[in-house]
Amino acid sequence: MIHETLAATNAVVTLDVPLPDVFWGWFVTMNMWAKSIGTGLVFMLFLLLRKNASEMSGVRTSAIIVSFVMMNVFLLFTLADLHQPFRMWHIFFYPHWTSAITVGAWMATVFVGLEFLMAAMMIRKDKCLLTSDANATFDKLLFWVTLLAIPVTLYTAGIMAEATARELWQMPTESVQMILAATLSGSAAIILLGGSKLSDETKNFFASILGLSALLAFIIYMSEYIFGSMKAEEVTAILAYVKGDGEYATMFWIGQWVAYILPMILVALYRVSKSNSILTLAAILAIAGLWVVKHVWLVIPQLLPLS
Amino acid sequence: MQLGFLVDLHLCMGCKGCEIACKVENEVPLSTWRLRVKYVDVGTFPETKRTFTPLRCNHCENAPCERICPVSALHYIENGIVNIDKERCIGCAGCVMACPYGAIYIDPETQTADKCTYCAHRIASSMMPACVVACPVGANIFGDLEDPKSNISMYIQDHRDVQVRKPEKGTNPHHFYVGASQVNLNPLASRREEGYNLFNKITTLPLGGHHE
Ligand code: SF4
Ligand code: SF4
Numbered sequence A: 001m002i003h004e005t006l007a008a009t010n011a012v013v014t015l016d017v018p019l020p021d022v023f024w025g026w027f028v029t030m031n032m033w034a035k036s037i038g039t040g041l042v043f044m045l046f047l048l049l050r051k052n053a054s055e056m057s058g059v060r061t062s063a064i065i066v067s068f069v070m071m072n073v074f075l076l077f078t079l080a081d082l083h084q085p086f087r088m089w090h091i092f093f094y095p096h097w098t099s100a101i102t103v104g105a106w107m108a109t110v111f112v113g114l115e116f117l118m119a120a121m122m123i124r125k126d127k128c129l130l131t132s133d134a135n136a137t138f139d140k141l142l143f144w145v146t147l148l149a150i151p152v153t154l155y156t157a158g159i160m161a162e163a164t165a166r167e168l169w170q171m172p173t174e175s176v177q178m179i180l181a182a183t184l185s186g187s188a189a190i191i192l193l194g195g196s197k198l199s200d201e202t203k204n205f206f207a208s209i210l211g212l213s214a215l216l217a218f219i220i221y222m223s224e225y226i227f228g229s230m231k232a233e234e235v236t237a238i239l240a241y242v243k244g245d246g247e248y249a250t251m252f253w254i255g256q257w258v259a260y261i262l263p264m265i266l267v268a269l270y271r272v273s274k275s276n277s278i279l280t281l282a283a284i285l286a287i288a289g290l291w292v293v294k295h296v297w298l299v300i301p302q303l304l305p306l307s
Numbered sequence B: 001m002q003l004g005f006l007v008d009l010h011l012c013m014g015c016k017g018c019e020i021a022c023k024v025e026n027e028v029p030l031s032t033w034r035l036r037v038k039y040v041d042v043g044t045f046p047e048t049k050r051t052f053t054p055l056r057c058n059h060c061e062n063a064p065c066e067r068i069c070p071v072s073a074l075h076y077i078e079n080g081i082v083n084i085d086k087e088r089c090i091g092c093a094g095c096v097m098a099c100p101y102g103a104i105y106i107d108p109e110t111q112t113a114d115k116c117t118y119c120a121h122r123i124a125s126s127m128m129p130a131c132v133v134a135c136p137v138g139a140n141i142f143g144d145l146e147d148p149k150s151n152i153s154m155y156i157q158d159h160r161d162v163q164v165r166k167p168e169k170g171t172n173p174h175h176f177y178v179g180a181s182q183v184n185l186n187p188l189a190s191r192r193e194e195g196y197n198l199f200n201k202i203t204t205l206p207l208g209g210h211h212e
Helices: A003-011 A025-079 A100-123 A135-163 A171-197 A200-229 A233-242 A250-271 A276-303 B016-025 B066-067 B094-098 B120-124 B129-133 B151-158
Strands: A014-015 B003-006 B038-044 B048-056 B074-076 B082-084 B104-106 B112-114 B138-144 B175-178
Touching: A003 A233, A025 A135, A025 A171, A025 A200, A025 A276, A100 A135, A135 A171, A135 B094, A135 B104, A171 A200, A171 A250, A171 A276, A171 B048, A200 A233, A200 A276, A200 B048, A233 A250, A233 A276, A233 B016, A250 A276, B016 B038, B066 B074, B066 B094, B066 B129, B120 B151, B138 B151, B151 B175
Parallel strands: B003 B175
Antiparallel strands: A014 B038, B003 B138, B038 B048, B074 B082, B104 B112
16 A cells, blocks of 8 residues: 555655645535435335325325425525536536436436426315326326436436545445435435324334434445445545544544434334334434535545645 | 647656746636646655656546536547536536546636646647746657657657556546656655645635535
């Protein structure tokens, strides 16, 4: 490893002006976090429809509206992060299809458009011009929106994979983490939105999704934390920011505890005690912690000088 | 035609003539660089030496910046140069995240991405890039890599230690170095320590956007 030559060479950079550290900062974290909740809610609505359609009436409207709002938060922060936001239309008029940014922007736009239709249908049920049975049409559309939610969730992993400079982000792990972020935050959000409208059985079901998503995501982060350094020196250098007294070590562990470890414990407790407040706490922590986890993973590869 | 660069680090004396010529030619704003010469000090006093490495865009054959650009602002031109259309750029910084060499910056005046273009505008008028002209020792060798008789091709044929930066990234750079060690090419081979820089507390212009 080249790092081991340092003792002999004592090489010190005495003049270089690398890029500013963090180019994609918390605006991009907001983007990923809001998108996870937005698409996650759609996944959960779809699962509810399959599992217990009679309970859909309690959450159809609220879940699609919250999902729509979160997707708009995602779009807003995406736009605000551009240095030339008024040129956003270039993506639609000069699309470059090898870019995951382009593919994602198009898919997210269609997704939000469909969600708008669904939300409008639910709000104006009585005056719905499109169909006589708004609920049935909603449920039919939900299938296609759920299908679309998969690539909309995944495309950010594609962007991270195309960021060749950042060795830490690998497509296989990032895509699984994106899906898990959606199932974690989606299940948490529907638990909060559904409240007493959901039966105990359904709550149990979503609690299991929450707990399992937390467990799997935690296992993957720990695998990267422990084994990532065994393959590439660059990854070792990046992970040093979350190890020992690294700059982001505290924040990394706060994220892991709040997003994954505590919700896992709380979900286990809920299954024993059936206490709704424990489940509510697990859901709130998972949503809040996810922001922290995403932020740390977004920032640390950017701290490594490239030259 | 496939244009490429080669820097003979045996010749480079770190005068930064290329850096200044580039700044002037391309009106590169304060606090940003298309080309910069990195200094790395090696050894322990009194046995020390200073190494110099000019760093610029490598005009990769398999350029991650071109691939990630959502609007084709970064694009190849027929002579192999990876060029940028600043009017097209939306400033998403995808290219900044993708380039493994930190070769792209956001221009604080136009709020768009920018980088070395091998002076594409000069080449279009059959002139050499400004940095090549300015180098007092001819350390920058520029030419057509597909022409076996070009200076750069001959140089590559004559030298055994021709290297590129970060070959493991699979970018296939069209920018080579002769006489380089890991200290020159690999950022992990040297430390960056507060207080060791020749210019400390460098201030940079606000970029806009939301950097931390
Ligand atoms: S060095 Fe960077 S900016 Fe230049 S072509 Fe390669 S990836 Fe693009
Ligand atoms: S910042 Fe500009 S040049 Fe870079 S990827 Fe985005 S649109 Fe393309």
